[in-house]
Amino acid sequence: MFTVPSASAATMAEIERLLRFDTTSRDSNLPLIDHVAALLGDLGIESTLVPSPDGAKANLLATIPAADGSVRGGIVLSGHTDVVPVDGQAWSSAPFEPEVRDGRLYARGSADMKSFLGVLLAKAPAMASARLAEPIHLALSYDEEVGCVGAIDLVAEIERRGIEPRGCVVGEPTSMRIVRGHKSMNVFRVDVRGLAAHSSLTPQGENAIVAAAELVRFVQGVADELRAEGPFDEGYVVPFTTVSVNRIDGGIAINTIPAECTVHFEFRALTTVDHEALVERFRAECRRIEAGMRERHPGASVTLTTTAAAPGVDTPADADIVALAAAWGAEPSDDKVTYGTEAGLFAQAGIPTVVCGPGDIAQAHAPDEFIELEQIARCEAFVDRLIAALSTQETA
Numbered sequence: 077m078f079t080v081p082s083a084s085a086a087t088m089a090e091i092e093r094l095l096r097f098d099t100t101s102r103d104s105n106l107p108l109i110d111h112v113a114a115l116l117g118d119l120g121i122e123s124t125l126v127p128s129p130d131g132a133k134a135n136l137l138a139t140i141p142a143a144d145g146s147v148r149g150g151i152v153l154s155g156h157t158d159v160v161p162v163d164g165q166a167w168s169s170a171p172f173e174p175e176v177r178d179g180r181l182y183a184r185g186s187a188d189m190k191s192f193l194g195v196l197l198a199k200a201p202a203m204a205s206a207r208l209a210e211p212i213h214l215a216l217s218y219d220e221e222v223g224c225v226g227a228i229d230l231v232a233e234i235e236r237r238g239i240e241p242r243g244c245v246v247g248e249p250t251s252m253r254i255v256r257g258h259k260s261m262n263v264f265r266v267d268v269r270g271l272a273a274h275s276s277l278t279p280q281g282e283n284a285i286v287a288a289a290e291l292v293r294f295v296q297g298v299a300d301e302l303r304a305e306g307p308f309d310e311g312y313v314v315p316f317t318t319v320s321v322n323r324i325d326g327g328i329a330i331n332t333i334p335a336e337c338t339v340h341f342e343f344r345a346l347t348t349v350d351h352e353a354l355v356e357r358f359r360a361e362c363r364r365i366e367a368g369m370r371e372r373h374p375g376a377s378v379t380l381t382t383t384a385a386a387p388g389v390d391t392p393a394d395a396d397i398v399a400l401a402a403a404w405g406a407e408p409s410d411d412k413v414t415y416g417t418e419a420g421l422f423a424q425a426g427i428p429t430v431v432c433g434p435g436d437i438a439q440a441h442a443p444d445e446f447i448e449l450e451q452i453a454r455c456e457a458f459v460d461r462l463i464a465a466l467s468t469q470e471t472a
Contacts, residue, residue, distance in 0.1 A: 083452040084198065088181075091194030091452070095174040095183040101158040101221045104132045108157050112136055115197055119204040126229050133218040135230040139239070140200075140214075143207040144470055150211035151400075151466065152234070152244035152427065153459075154418060155193045156220030156227070159185040165443035168427070187435030187447045192247030195434070195455045202463055209468040213241060220418060223263065223384025227418035231425050243397030244422045247413045247433030249447075250413070254401045255431040257311060257412035259318075259344040260351060260388035260420060266291055266327075266362060270369060270376045271439050272335035281333030282373035283344060285326045288337040291378070292321050294361045295341050298354075307348045311412040317354075319343040340383075340446065344414070346392040355382075386422035389429055397428040400432040404461040406432045413437065432458075 113123040115140050121452040126135040138470040139147045164169045169175045174183040176417070196214060201214050215234070218226035219402055234241070268288045273281025299319035308315045319341065326337030345351055362378040369376035391398065393410075402408050415437060434451035 083449050083456060084457045085113070087195055087198040087452060087456055090198040091181070091191050092174045094190040094194050094197075096172055098172050099158050099185070100161050101219050102161070104413065105157045105218045106132070106134060109134050109216070111198065114437070116200060116214075119200055121200065121204055124233065126226075126233050128218060128226065131453075133226065135216070135218055135226045135233070136216040137230060137233055138214045140203045140208065141213045142209055142211050147211050148238065148240055149242050150208075150213060150239075151462065152213040152215050152422065153196055153240045154215040154217070154227075154244055154422065155189050155196070155433070156217045156418070157193070158219055158221050159188065159190075160221050160441045162443070166224040167443050169444075171445075176449070179449050181449060181452070182444055182446045184445055186439075186445055187249045188437070188440035189248055189433055189435070191435060191447050191452050192433040192455060195452065195459055196247075198418050199456070199459045199463065206463050206467045208463075208466050210242075210466055212466065213239065213462070217418060223261065224386035224416065224418045225384070227421050230423070231418070231421045234427075237427055241247065241267060241427050243400060244419070244420070244427045244429040245401060246417050246419045246429060246431045247455075248415070248417045248431050249433050249435030249437045250431055251407075251436050252405075252432060252451065252458065253411060254392040254398060255397075255409065255411055255413050256389075256398060257309075257347070258388055258416055258419065258431065259312070259346060259414065261342070261384065261386045261416035262351065262355070263342045264340070264358065265381045265383050266339045266341075266375070267379045267381070268337045268339070268365075269375070270335050271333070271373045272376065273333040275331045275333055278333060281335075282369055282376050283333050284337035285334045287369055287376075287378065288324065288326060288339050288366050290341055291361060292324070293340045295319055295321050295358070298357065307346055307410065309346050309348070309409060312346075313414060317343060317345040317349050326443055343459055344416070345388065347388045348407070361378055386416050386418065387424050388416075389420040389423040389431075391423065391430055392427055395428045397430050400465070401430050401432050404465060405412040405458045
């Protein structure tokens, strides 16, 4: 059994600094990224920024090289910098002013996932001074909460550099359990365009809401099919691929045939599901509905757009990164999680990946989000062992 110390003052101070940055996904994360780059720069660690297309946000990639100067191989420690909104939530304390109460640290992002990032930054001096046998790569992304948007370019940068890490740990809150799998996340918007008319003259219009309702029934039918027929994976709380319609916008007045309606739906799929085939089923249904509408109104359209997507991950139990994480003090587990992370992007790039970080996902996104201080201490111990394990025993 590992003995878990108390979280250090340096780590707590760094976490609290990060929590004071309001990095809600709709806003810029650049002040936080600038802080991280400066902190690492003071240690002689160079950071590469990978900006968003509009330049308002950025990913950060930093490598602590091995003692021989090598930057290839090693381990990636990955986390996202953005947090979800606090709009409409009732908090007992200011969400961006961290507060410790009864052995817990409260603030937006405390569990998801700035405590993990704070531990990494607090341990950066130890990483920089260690005689590493292989490098450690720090990967911080933007807009994970809206579909792992930034991590796409971040992983591409790792591939472009030919770093070829031998493993990755994504520090999402798992209560320091090793999680090997999660489903993919796939979000769609369908824009239906018909023809407006007075509601007393229905033959002169083409009702976009009625057409959208056909699509909704089809999507639910696919959901029912996958629930009944699988495939299944009992490692998940919900052991099948889920599909759900989650938002509909349409119509302008009760006496007007609606010309426009938009349907938003998603599916979260097991890695054993043929994603492209499933998406094509939805595209084909959109084409069928559109063809029917155009028989009555040639200008009608039904357009499906993918608004967010992130692949799933299913790392084998015998992968080296699983054994390594356990050796560093993480708790072995066969659990798979329902939420998505950037782990699938790393895995898709050929980098064996596990999800393991401090805090409980049950507290993420909720009002009065918190993390147990004991979890922070466990994460510190994990990173300490990681640094020691990756260090050479040779003396200078």
